[in-house]
Amino acid sequence: MASISMRSLVKTYGDFTVIPGLDLEIADHEFVVLVGPSGCGKSTLLRVLAGLERINGGDLYIGDDRVNDVPAARRDIAMVFQDYALYPHMTVRQNMAFALEMRGMDKAEIETRVKRAAGLLHIEDFLDRRPKALSGGQRQRVAMGRAIVRDPRVFLFDEPLSNLDAKLRAQVRAEIKALSQQLRTTMVFVTHDQVEAMTMADRIVIMKSGIIQQVGSPEDVYERPANLFVAGFIGSPAMNVLPVTVAGDRLVLSNARSVQIASLGSKRPAALIEGATVDLGIRPEHFEVAPDDPNAIAVTVDLVEPLGSDTLIHFKLAEINAIARVSPDLRPKPGDSLSLSPVPGKIHLFERETGEVIR
Amino acid sequence: MSDAAPSDRSLQILNTVLLVLAGCVVMVPTLWMVASSFKQSFEVTAYPPTIIFTPTLDNYVALSETTPFLHYAFNSMIVTMASTALGLILGAPAAFVASWTRITWPAIVTLVARMAPGTLFLLPWYVMFRQVDMIGSYWSLILTHAVITMPIVIWVLIPFFDNIPRSVYEAAQVDGCSPARVFWRIALPLVTAGLAVSAILAFVFSWNYFLFALVLSNSDTKTLIAASFNFIGEGSTNWGALMAAATLIALPPLILAVIVQRWLISGLTLGAVKG
Numbered sequence A: 001m002a003s004i005s006m007r008s009l010v011k012t013y014g015d016f017t018v019i020p021g022l023d024l025e026i027a028d029h030e031f032v033v034l035v036g037p038s039g040c041g042k043s044t045l046l047r048v049l050a051g052l053e054r055i056n057g058g059d060l061y062i063g064d065d066r067v068n069d070v071p072a073a074r075r076d077i078a079m080v081f082q083d084y085a086l087y088p089h090m091t092v093r094q095n096m097a098f099a100l101e102m103r104g105m106d107k108a109e110i111e112t113r114v115k116r117a118a119g120l121l122h123i124e125d126f127l128d129r130r131p132k133a134l135s136g137g138q139r140q141r142v143a144m145g146r147a148i149v150r151d152p153r154v155f156l157f158d159e160p161l162s163n164l165d166a167k168l169r170a171q172v173r174a175e176i177k178a179l180s181q182q183l184r185t186t187m188v189f190v191t192h193d194q195v196e197a198m199t200m201a202d203r204i205v206i207m208k209s210g211i212i213q214q215v216g217s218p219e220d221v222y223e224r225p226a227n228l229f230v231a232g233f234i235g236s237p238a239m240n241v242l243p244v245t246v247a248g249d250r251l252v253l254s255n256a257r258s259v260q261i262a263s264l265g266s267k268r269p270a271a272l273i274e275g276a277t278v279d280l281g282i283r284p285e286h287f288e289v290a291p292d293d294p295n296a297i298a299v300t301v302d303l304v305e306p307l308g309s310d311t312l313i314h315f316k317l318a319e320i321n322a323i324a325r326v327s328p329d330l331r332p333k334p335g336d337s338l339s340l341s342p343v344p345g346k347i348h349l350f351e352r353e354t355g356e357v358i359r
Numbered sequence B: 001m002s003d004a005a006p007s008d009r010s011l012q013i014l015n016t017v018l019l020v021l022a023g024c025v026v027m028v029p030t031l032w033m034v035a036s037s038f039k040q041s042f043e044v045t046a047y048p049p050t051i052i053f054t055p056t057l058d059n060y061v062a063l064s065e066t067t068p069f070l071h072y073a074f075n076s077m078i079v080t081m082a083s084t085a086l087g088l089i090l091g092a093p094a095a096f097v098a099s100w101t102r103i104t105w106p107a108i109v110t111l112v113a114r115m116a117p118g119t120l121f122l123l124p125w126y127v128m129f130r131q132v133d134m135i136g137s138y139w140s141l142i143l144t145h146a147v148i149t150m151p152i153v154i155w156v157l158i159p160f161f162d163n164i165p166r167s168v169y170e171a172a173q174v175d176g177c178s179p180a181r182v183f184w185r186i187a188l189p190l191v192t193a194g195l196a197v198s199a200i201l202a203f204v205f206s207w208n209y210f211l212f213a214l215v216l217s218n219s220d221t222k223t224l225i226a227a228s229f230n231f232i233g234e235g236s237t238n239w240g241a242l243m244a245a246a247t248l249i250a251l252p253p254l255i256l257a258v259i260v261q262r263w264l265i266s267g268l269t270l271g272a273v274k275g
Helices: A042-050 A092-102 A107-121 A136-148 A166-183 A194-200 A218-223 A228-233 B006-037 B058-066 B069-101 B105-115 B118-131 B138-163 B166-174 B179-190 B192-208 B211-216 B224-231 B239-264
Strands: A004-013 A016-026 A031-035 A057-062 A077-080 A154-158 A186-191 A203-208 A211-216 A240-247 A250-253 A256-263 A277-282 A287-289 A297-306 A311-317 A320-326 A337-342 A348-351
Touching: A004 A042, A016 A042, A016 A057, A016 A211, A031 A042, A031 A194, A042 A057, A042 A077, A042 A154, A042 A186, A077 A136, A077 B166, A092 A107, A092 A136, A107 A136, A107 A166, A136 A166, A154 A166, A166 A194, A186 A194, A194 A218, A203 A218, A203 A228, A211 A218, A211 A228, A228 A240, A228 A277, A228 A348, A240 A256, A240 A320, A256 A277, A256 A337, A287 A320, A311 A337, B006 B239, B058 B239, B069 B105, B069 B138, B069 B179, B069 B192, B069 B224, B069 B239, B105 B138, B118 B138, B118 B211, B138 B192, B138 B211, B166 B179, B179 B192, B192 B239, B211 B224, B224 B239
Parallel strands: A031 A186, A031 A203, A077 A154, A154 A186
Antiparallel strands: A004 A016, A004 A057, A203 A211, A240 A250, A240 A277, A250 A256, A277 A348, A287 A337, A297 A311, A297 A337, A311 A320
């Protein structure tokens, strides 16, 4: 178990810079999820941590050790790969024992550890099978078992759930979460799935183009996104973003100034000057149906998506597509009129030019 | 009645015709050689050729009586097996490194060396081996034949190594393997089919290689293929004995060629990754 420290870390491939200089501290025992769209550098960062890629600048510490030039074999980390990367010519038992054999561990101790890990993951019955005789979910468990059995300083997961079907993914997700609480080992988990990030992480690191956009707890990044990118990435469906103009204590749609969309109330940020145009973010779940509110926005329903637990209403606000998540009891039809208003205190304002949040 | 569409059926017919033609091109000389080895000397060169004849073992008897055939076979076996082993020992790690690093130019250099005519190397080698007094030794043949076997091993194995998911190598590194251990413990066991195929191909090419043995061997170390040249004289050639020798020389590669079919289908990496 160890903390991880990345200081001004740079990774390039020839002239192409993937990570231009990244600082991140991960505490001992912490479960950190790196999340971002494809090509954002999250998997590269994980491979750098694993020692599978050399860094081109900065420093990387695992515990107190500077590991810039330490090969993967000597970093004492375990990694679960996206495609599991099991050794096909070995049985499950041999797969799990392999890393321990490489460290010259006593055979009896290896057997004890393999059995313990197999018990933990409920794979005792498959120990003498080869990977090709296992289902995707079973292979995934073996890959985790291979990591657990080593009792490493750090666990790395590279999108380990992406090859599982939706039901199994939810199940294994919960199992990994439970395991992390049981093992109390530092874990770094890479995913592009924000649901995985939100449900598993102690802290989420949201990346774009090799740059960290925000680091925070799941609640933080959801409730207080640092910029438009984070606001759009976290939450499904994505946050509605509308260009608005400040008019007194009101926010009116920039392209339809007669439509007041929200009120700033008494907590008006100092940076907001009269007549400024900013982006207003409202999450779909932060609209409420308010037929009696004189300030509510009257919208025409374009599309209704009943999800069972709730219903998504698609509509346009001055030609901009927007979505509201409402109670499943409400069953409007396309063409119906609906009065919606943002939940007070749940609106987000972003600078137009930079996309940074205005607080 | 066939369910195939007319265009499918004509394709099948074309396929069959082409296969038969290719089979004829390959098999007719082979069958001719085998048949000739069982003919009397005058029948071998008769024109028009005799199709119906009384088979005789005279040529095989003459072969065993006039030449130390088994000794030459032993020489061939020594040279072929050692050069194949050397090709595997040098070629397998080279193929692994070429695949791992994706740097294939050294492998291309070996291929160029393999494709260049043997006569290009022959004179320098002859001079070199004479200077170290190795002409006529097994080692001169083994080392020169390794130039034939090693590129085969490298080029057969590179796609086999390429086929192993990179993440499997990386998992082994994370598990504590040095690159040498990744090769020995992970990569090599996963390319056993490729090793078998490359070994058999290297064996066949070395076994059949004529030129180096003709020049670099002596009467003690002469290989079968070089010894068979003895039957070709300036005035007369014993075609029957030559055909008998050729038939026997062709047997080991033919048997191995049949075996190689079994190894070509490689399913060992199944289950390494998703799917």
